[in-house]
Amino acid sequence: MMAENGVDTVMARRLIYEGIPHMFARYISARKAVAQFFAFTALVWLAACDVTLAPEANVGQSIDTSDPVPVALLVPRGSGTGSDDFLAQNLENAARLAIADLEGAKIELRVYSTAGDPATAASAAATAVNDGAKIILGPLYSEAANAVGVAVAGRNVNVLSFSNTTSIAGGNVFILGSTFENTANRLVQYGTRNGINRYLVAYGDNPSGQVGSQAIATAVQNNGGQVVGMESYPLSQQGIFTSTRRIVGSVRSSGAQAVFTTAGAAADLPLIATALPDAGMNTDTTKIVGLTRWDTVPQLHALPGIQGGLFAMPDQSTAALFANRYAATYGEQPHPLAGLAYDGVAAIGALVAAGNSEALTKSALTSPQGFRGTSGVFRLLPNGLNQRALAVATINENQVVILEQAPRSFGGAGF
Structure with missing residues (x-):
């Protein structure tokens, strides 16, 4: 179940992301009811409560919450591996699904391909920031995520990686994968x-x-x-x-x-x-x-x-709601990791909806009250790791x- 500390690359490609000791269920349901659940419940920021951090540690871009917030999504498209392309599309689909479900926040999603390669990912991240991205969602593989973090560290931009490799977490890099x-x-x-x-x-x-x-x-x-x-x-x-x-x-x-x-x-x-x-x-x-x-x-x-x-x-009833919503929209079951992109957008959107110009800073992202996601509540920690609710x-x-x-x-x- 979790692929970690460099193990995630192999795990994800084999669909055994055992840090996902928690794969997401799949089903179908009415769009409106499920969308309302996520918009008003599953994706609502549970509360705003600052974590005490040294000022120099509070990485993150200030934003104008009245304008659409540019978010870069880095996906492993173009690696030459069909499973990577399939996963890349699922991550993008899930991210767009989350945007459609948001209330009170506007996100402009910009998608960049990494080819599953660290150097390509770092270049894509730099391009994304030059294009105006305020935060980066992805990439998946640990080496690529680490390279992205390094590439944008001097640009005051946080990275919400889909990896669950704990050794890369910290500084401006957070991991969303289960650990x-x-x-x-x-x-x-x-x-x-x-x-x-x-x-x-x-x-x-x-x-x-x-x-x-x-x-x-x-x-x-x-x-x-x-x-x-x-x-x-x-x-x-x-x-x-x-x-x-x-x-x-x-x-x-x-x-x-x-x-x-x-x-x-x-x-x-x-x-x-x-x-x-x-x-x-x-x-x-x-x-x-x-x-x-x-x-x-x-x-x-x-x-x-x-x-x-x-x-x-994880809570299977919550996971099924996401799977139902995804299947109703795209006509197929989601990849087990697709929910990570939904969770990332959900967290960003909930913070932006609160109207705080510092919504994408480390102190906001690490609110101890956390967020509701596709498999239950989760929160990001100041050390870049995460906690996810498990039964x-x-x-x-x-x-x-x-x-x-x-x-x-x-x-x-x-x-």
């Missing part, structure tokens, strides 16, 4: 409130697994828990089955209450969820907790190892069961 950190925090906080404090981390021996394992360890430590073991495994059938004997031994000797794994639902999770119980781990007393979404692959739900385990997912779910009798709904606002349980 391992956000998912890990949500699950550990839920676990802490339900008596789970001792975690063994089991992760695949690849970049995504390594990044995910660090996110888990940090979340456990930040929430007062204990990481009682860190166990890696090769991403091969034989490697996993051999490693699980060692992992189960560590579970027993450490007294772990849960095995928190980075395993992907469409990759290593079926093997891990089978091999751990086969190696003697009692999943009734030692839960498997997943960093990726388990709901997206129904075939997994019959595996005994994940019965009673924990994973996180905590389990698998019970081969069915997805929500244990705790995604929060509808910030400040309570779930954040």
Whole structure:
């Protein structure tokens, strides 16, 4: 589920953006009712409350909110890869859909192609700012997003990237993609409130697994828990089955209450969820907790190892509203990442609608009350990361069961 820290390039191209541990659902519905929902509810800025930042850190262009605000959208069109072109069109479609749903704000969207290339993206960003863009939405891939941030840093322009690579966040670059950190925090906080404090981390021996394992360890430590073991495994059938004997031994000797794994639902999770119980781990007393979404692959739900385990997912009713709206307008289901463009425009539009000339500055973008987006509430943080509302779910009798709904606002349980 989240592709991160350089892993996002591969993930997105394979449609496994596992920082999206949260792909967006799809459906169809009446334009007017859904548009009104997003215009008046889902996309309304929840409140304006300044974050205290040093004056020199408050990057961002001042605007005249009575005029249309020029927003540059950078998409990976022209890379020579059909999936990139398809995604680029979906991002543009979603952004235009959000503009149509805005109330009280006018946005002039200008679309630039990056070819999925950092140098091309940086050049496009510079051109966009020269053309008058006040803020940049995109690009997707982490290296391109980093290059764009550098290219416009001296121009006092913020970048809302679609990446979920946390290492590029900060300064004038924000990431909109779902992150391992956000998912890990949500699950550990839920676990802490339900008596789970001792975690063994089991992760695949690849970049995504390594990044995910660090996110888990940090979340456990930040929430007062204990990481009682860190166990890696090769991403091969034989490697996993051999490693699980060692992992189960560590579970027993450490007294772990849960095995928190980075395993992907469409990759290593079926093997891990089978091999751990086969190696003697009692999943009734030692839960498997997943960093990726388990709901997206129904075939997994019959595996005994994940019965009673924990994973996180976005609010599906909210995600379906966006998918309905998109399908009703464009006649097809949206790409799982299309909602990120909608969210970015929604946040910008809501801030502009408030009539504040400093709407696109860092202090405004990082309002702690956040925004409502295509998969629930979210907010941007001063360090360039984001928080997104997630539900905590389990698998019970081969069915997805929500244990705790995604929060509808910030400040309570779930954040």
